[in-house]
Amino acid sequence: MQKFITFLVRKIPRPILIKFSFLFSKLTSVFYKGNKYKCPVCQNEFRKLLPYGNKGIDNRLCPSCLSLERHRLLWLFLKEKTDFFERKIKLLHIAPEQPFLKKFKNLSNLEYITADLVSPIADVKLDIQNIPFAENEFDVVFANHVLEHIPDEHKAISEVFRILKNGGWAIMQVPLDVKRNTTYEDSSIVTPSEREKHFGQYDHLRLHGLDFAQRLEKGGFKVEIIDLVSEIGIEKSDYYRLDNTEKIYLCKKNTNDTK
Ligand SMILES: [Zn+2]
Incomplete structure (x- = not known):
């Protein structure tokens, strides 16, 4: 069986x-x-x-x-490091992860909007490079495993920054090669098989490296890298079956600090 x-x-x-x-x-x-x-x-x-x-x-x-590992890590992060489950939050969830969908829909503290470029089950159809929402509209934005698919990543990051309220935050996790200091991009690599070979998946346009935080910061964010696996320890992270190399890149919009 x-x-x-x-x-x-x-x-x-x-x-x-x-x-x-x-x-x-x-x-x-x-x-x-x-x-x-x-x-x-x-x-x-x-x-x-x-x-x-x-x-x-x-x-x-x-x-x-x-x-998967990344869903379990993000869930633990939300539980242990944020007030996501308690505070009144307007959330835009781009390319919503299935294990979270039903759970988020049942949370009464959330004003929950799902969005996707293609999925018919999302509330709103949108291109992350040109988001059809006004600025300062959301408390939280999730767009996980999205940026590696997007031609103009900088525009996408700036758009997420724009629609967040001051004090809001976003999570935009990507598959990250921790052995790479600089993100690998090459616009001449266009075929699915070449993309698979170079970037790890047929529809990925880049392979992110440790400069990911700087790329997020260029869009206006203050980035805090949270190593939750180290914090909870090897034993517990094995119990939850987490990826020991994954860290959470918490992207905060705080325009007061920059003025
Ligand atoms: Zn489960």
Whole structure:
């Protein structure tokens, strides 16, 4: 049975798995039940997690809510480092991550707007390089795993800065190569196979490096890099199955400081 589940996870794209997750999680919760790992998003415990990715690396995908390492880290960050779950917040969620969608919709403190360039389930269709909202409108903006797809990244970052209220903040995580000091971009690399080879995925336009904070700062933000994995320690980060190299880039808009 476990082999069958692994086979399904490898063969079926994650968005389809998510669509049928109510069935899937019933199936997997029996076979993956345990107490070795815990998903902080759905609060369930498992003996192991599902494999994920081309190489089918084990222990990555939550058998219940289908969260990945980056979703679990962001959830913990929101819980432990922000008042996201308590304060009245107007949130724009660009390219909304499925494991968060239902949870955010159920939070009564949020005025929650989802947006996407293509997805029909989003509230608003928009291009992040030209956001159809007035300035100073949102308390929080999420646009995770978006910037690596965007031709004019600087314009996108500046647009998110523009629509945030003073004192507001954004999270715009990207796949980051921690061995790289400078972001790798080359506009002559255009074919899907070349992009996959150079940037790690067929539709990525760059591979971000450690200069990511400076790139965010160029759009006007003050950036705080939060290493939550180090703060909570190796044992707990293994319990939650986090990526030990990922850090949260908290982007704050504070125009009072710059005047
Ligand atoms: Zn979960």
